Amino acid sequence: MKKIQDFRVKEYRWLNETGYLLTLYSDLKIEPVLPGNFAEIQVPGTPEVFLRRPISVFDADYENRSITFYIKVAGKGTKKLGELNQGTIVNIIYPLGNSFTVNGSKNVLVVGGGSGIAPFVLLADELKKKNIKTTFLFGARTKKEIVLTREFGRLGKVWVTTEDGSLGEQGLVTQHTVFKDILTFDKIYSCGSDPMMKAVAKIAGENRIDCEVSLENMMACGIGACLCCVTETTSGNKCVCTDGPVFNSKELAWQI
Amino acid sequence: MADLTVKIKDLVLKNPVTTASGTFGFGEEFADFIDLNLLGGIFVKGLTLKPREGNDYPRMAETASGMLNAVGLQNKGIGYFISDIYPRIKDLDTEIIPNVNGSTIEEYVEVAEKLNEVEGINAIELNISCPNVKEGGMAFGVSCPSAIAVTDAIRKVYDKTLIVKLTPNVTDITEIAKGVEVAGADAVSLVNTFLAMAIDSKTRKPVLSTVTGGLSGPAIKPIALRMVWQVYHAVKIPVIGIGGIMNATDAIEFMLAGATAIQVGTANFIDPQVSVKIIEGIEAYCKEHNISSVSELTGALENR
Structure with a gap:
């Protein structure tokens, strides 16, 4: 069930100049969160930030009643969320949206671009529970933007590409050599920029591999009321907040 | 406890707090957060004769103390509402008030005719x-x-009760209000959003796919309040106040300006429980000021 709940800032872990992990804790029990779910976070103390910010849940710790978000500074809201004092009250609405489907695969490829790695810890935990072999491929412009590879390394093999070649293979994510063996994978999950996900979905389609992508459209309500965050699908406009954020790439009306 | 009921022609609301069309879906979207039966009414998402896909993404832009939207009346059509949606919400103990749209007068009329036949819909x-x-x-x-x-x-x-929702994008809103009163409206609700625009200076492009959209939120509240006050003095039919109401104080200001009831809109996106908090706040205000009936507040603005 969706819930509106006050949390408090527990800690920050800055990963680079603009990316951080924000951990919030609550006195109350926390709701079960599925891989791909997100929260609408109210940015405290900023009248200039009017709407909540939809952010993927990075991790949840039910025992310690804490929830962690991987946030990249993109504007006023995400900047302010990185500047709160410990103990500041942060109100969130969660868990929102659908989740990645995890079933029947044997060997999956998880492709993340930039902050698109956010939902993949919860996903990889679930894949591990089901003994599904997981390979990660993360891409960014440069080395500094590649983060958390050690954490993901515990959950599967991690490959990296950077556009400037400062870490891993040089080039775009979809140019990585892992795609030479693409047919060894039976499922692809992807989250990142639209062009990257489209490129990944194209390869998946050409090789008839099932592919799920998580979209990051701008939202107002996050609960399917305002119809602002729609994406075009094969069956009309659908809300990314309630019908998504995860879509099978075949459902999307992407010209690829 | 104060009597919170208000009357709009034959429509009786258990309290003056309703939710604005387009900001509250069909009510169900908020059922996890509040008891919908507490509301005075729910103005459900705008309906058209035929299904509409609405405008292309992006349809939303955050602005200072508000937001723009350009959803464009995405809905599955009046037929689907009556057959599939209304049966799910009809037993709620609150007034369900459909918002009627059309491209032509004939389309408006056809939607209204269909709704006239629906038992339980009183306005x-x-x-x-x-x-x-x-x-x-x-x-x-x-x-x-x-x-x-x-x-x-x-x-x-x-x-049944016919409420006409007015646009603020006119030279003199009282002229339109007087016109629809003569044409048979039982009440007017105002204001809808202000035609507005947002530009991304980095890309030099408009933020919205439609270039312009409708501005809502507290940014428009003082203008909406002024328009409600003007219309209240221009017509005899009840006025429903809308425009950037974020809390009970805002709602009470609209009532003092002349509103019989109010609609909470954009605030629902920020706090899905805000409508119920506003009811509680109005109740507390009545208690504090020894008001026996909330309708005493309507137009109770005093001279400076």
């Missing part, structure tokens, strides 16, 4: 103020003759 809101559709919508609400024509046509086929 409709005629939307002649949507700024986000190419045909119809606000085009009807910006001139007196067309506002009168569509209201008059609907009045002929709709027997």
Whole structure:
């Protein structure tokens, strides 16, 4: 069930100049969160930030009643969320949206671009529970933007590409050599920029591999009321907040 | 405890707090957060004769103390509402008030005719103020003759309470209000959103796919409040106040300016429980000020 709940800032872990992990804790029990779910976070103390910010849940710790978000500074809201004092009250609405489907695969490829790695810890935990072999491929412009590879390394093999070649293979994510063996994978999950996900979905389609992508459209309500965050699908406009954020790439009306 | 009921012609609301069309879905979206039965009414998402996909993404832009939207009346059509959605919400102990739209007078009339037959629906809101559709919508609400024509046509086929939702994008909103009153409106609700625009200086492009959209939120509240006050003094029918109401104090200000009831809109996106908090706040205000009936507040603005 969706819930509106006050949390408090527990800690920050800055990963680079603009990316951080924000951990919030609550006195109350926390709701079960599925891989791909997100929260609408109210940015405290900023009248200039009017709407909540939809952010993927990075991790949840039910025992310690804490929830962690991987946030990249993109504007006023995400900047302010990185500047709160410990103990500041942060109100969130969660868990929102659908989740990645995890079933029947044997060997999956998880492709993340930039902050698109956010939902993949919860996903990889679930894949591990089901003994599904997981390979990660993360891409960014440069080395500094590649983060958390050690954490993901515990959950599967991690490959990296950077556009400037400062870490891993040089080039775009979809140019990585892992795609030479693409047919060894039976499922692809992807989250990142639209062009990257489209490129990944194209390869998946050409090789008839099932592919799920998580979209990051701008939202107002996050609960399917305002119809602002729609994406075009094969069956009309659908809300990314309630019908998504995860879509099978075949459902999307992407010209690829 | 104060009597919170208010009357809009034959429509009785258990309290003056309702939710604005387009900001509250069909109510169900908020069932996890509040008891919907507590609300005075729910103005459900705008309906058209045929299904509409709405405008392309992006349809939303955050602005200072508000937001723009350009949804464009995405809905599955009046038929689907009556057959599939209404049965799920009809047993709620609150007034379900459909918001009626059309590209032509004939379309408006056909939607209203269908709703006239639905038992349990005691009122409709005629939307002649949507700024986000190419045909119809606000085009009807910006001139007196067309506002009168569509209201008059609907009045002929709709027997129950008819509320007309007005646009603020006019030179003199009182002229339109007086026009629809003469044409048979039982009440007016105002204001819909203000035609507005947002630009991304980095890309040099408009933020919205439609270039312009409708501004809502606290940014418009003082203008909306002024318009409600003006219209209250210009017409005899009840006025429903809308425009950037974020809390009970805002709601009470609208009532003092002349509103019989109010609609909470954009605030629902920020706090899905805000409508119920506003009811509680109005109740507390009445207690504190020894008000026995909330309707005493309507137009109770005193001279400076």
